[in-house]
Amino acid sequence: MKTDIRLIYIVDDEPLLTDMLCDYLSDLDDRLLIRPFATGEACLAAMNERPSLIILDYYLNSREKDAANGIDILRKIKDHNKTLPVVMLSSQKNYGTAARTIQYGAVHYVIKGQDAFAEIYELIKANV
Template structure:
């Protein structure tokens, strides 16, 4: 990790998962500046804060039906800052879904599950 206090944006509409991931990352590395957002739109409003990396849920409109999905938010993030690393997080195990997110600029696609948090931590370390 080159940046000693990297800012990590976590975008997910599942509060329990967001809290668990935040707690896990704080436990692994005290220096993280963690910001959480329940929608992609709320994340986009704060991109001017220049996060070092974004963890973005693929399916963001399970709670708010009018919310944009992860692909749309990924496209907008990359439009605003093509160099900002984005890790997609999803319960979808489809190769097509994963390849689509990579095609639109995600650095990695992580499937929610037992080892997801550890994988995300390693990816953050490798990208910031």
């Protein structure tokens, strides 16, 4: 990983998971500036900050029922910047869901679980 600061967006509507992931990544690497968002719409509104990588939850409407889902947000992110790495995060263990996210431009699909945070950190190191 390069020595300069890297801005990482985490888009997930589960506050506890988001806080834990932010803390985990910040503790591992002080060169990461982590910015959390509860909705994809909020993430899209902040794209002018030019994040280095986005971690995007597949389901984003558990708290705000009208919030767009992760696939819709992924497509809009890729319309804005085709080369921006996006890692999809989900509790879905469905290979079809994973394949669709990759088809729309995600660099990887991480299933929420015991090793998810470590896997995300490795993907950040490999992609920024």
